[in-house]
Amino acid sequence: MSQWLAMGGYGAYVWASFALTAAGLVWMSLAASRARRNWFRNEDEDQ
Amino acid sequence: MWTWFHRLASPPSFFRFADRLAPWVGGLGFVLLAIGWTWGLVYAPPDYQQGDAFRIIYVHVPAAALSLGLYTGMAIAGACALIWRMKLAEVVMLAMAPVGMVLTAVTLLTGMLWGKPMWGAWWVWDARLTAELVLLFLFLGVIVLGDAIEDPRRSARAAAWIAVVGIVNVPIVKFSVNWWNSLHQGATVLSFGKPAITVDMAIPLYICLLATALLAAHAVLRRAQVRLLQREARTQWVKALRAQELGALP
Amino acid sequence: MTRVQRYRLIGVVCVVAGLGVAALLASQAFRENLMYFYTPSDLLAAESVPDRRLRLGGMVEAGSVQRGEGLVVGFVVADCAQAVAVEYEGILPDLFREGQGIVAMGRWQTEAGGRFIADEVLAKHDENYMPPDLAEAMMSETGHACEPFKSAMEVSAVRRDAGAVNDR
Incomplete structure (x- = not known):
């Protein structure tokens, strides 16, 4: 397990890039969904 | 076929179509992403040259492919908006820009995290890297210009010109490694002839590609919906939808 | 397709083609720098x-x-x-x-x-x-x-x- 986490010494780079991509993709999806859901509630602010 | 197309191009039907499609596309995207990442991180063998560092390919290449794909889609939608003044094309074009910018940023950042351990440098001003950075600014330009003018339709058309003109950069990104000397390696996925990657490494890569494409499609659908609502706020169908939606909320 | 739309189509195609050719020429001229x-x-x-x-x-x-x-x-x-x-x-x-x-x-x-x-x-x-x-x-x-x-x-x-x- 710890050997797997080490990624042959490149753990920091591999995990950082996956974490960064996860953050990007999750934000991309959730922000879009949330915007659609909230629009009806915040309609007044938008105008 | 054409009646179906015209019906989809009308805002209310597109909105309902997106509502039905988006949850499935997004859900499937996340499921496939989990499968692809697990496969790539646990079961795929390490590379003969790069060892485990090569696994960054499973996030870097899908993001890069989609950044180019989204730009191409955005330019086509922009051209449709300019030529036919299609409201839906404007909306889709503007919805694609932020999604493409996120994926371009992910491409650049994961590329840096891959370049440092393998090449020995976070960043080099080589043709491919520079062209991808230009892509980021093109997306940014479309986002900014898309909301820069009071009249949303004029604003969208101004942004469409950037989108259309910037398409020149897409083949430069794609083929820079073939045309010029570059520190960046050539294409692995969309290359002809010899297989550049073995099957046990390629299958998770294709799964990750599909997953990223689905997630991007989901985000584009949702963002297009919001743009559509803003544009059509005063129309009957939005008012009806609003009543229905607020009534359904707890 | 109406006449106006056809003109707009030609306009878009011309702009993109022109820029493409310009990019091609520039990349040839600066090939060594690239x-x-x-x-x-x-x-x-x-x-x-x-x-x-x-x-x-x-x-x-x-x-x-x-x-x-x-x-x-x-x-x-x-x-x-x-x-x-x-x-x-x-x-x-x-x-x-x-x-x-x-x-x-x-x-x-x-x-x-x-x-x-x-x-x-x-x-x-x-x-x-x-x-x-x-x-x-x-x-x-x-x-x-x-x-x-x-x-x-x-x-x-x-x-x-x-x-x-x-x-x-």
């Missing part, structure tokens, strides 16, 4: 290599790596046709090994047949990915392909000849 590095063939074929920092790209020739005192290392960088000696002092990237593609940043010194004094070495890996056991089975005598190292001088030779008069 090249990230020179190859050994480029350096040896040049009448005079500019005395400034430049990049040299090629493969580390098998059996050529010689470690000196401390971090000093000497090796030979080759493309498909030519080879030049490189001297470097510093930390090498993990991927640096014999048969590996590299890009070295430094100065060209013409004395004694020419040497490249590098102050930075980056590794250039290829686009092939495979498990170690398969790589071992497939390894050819040459190891790596030399095709990713394109000659920048080939194209710019004409330009250089034309510019040589002004230089002197």
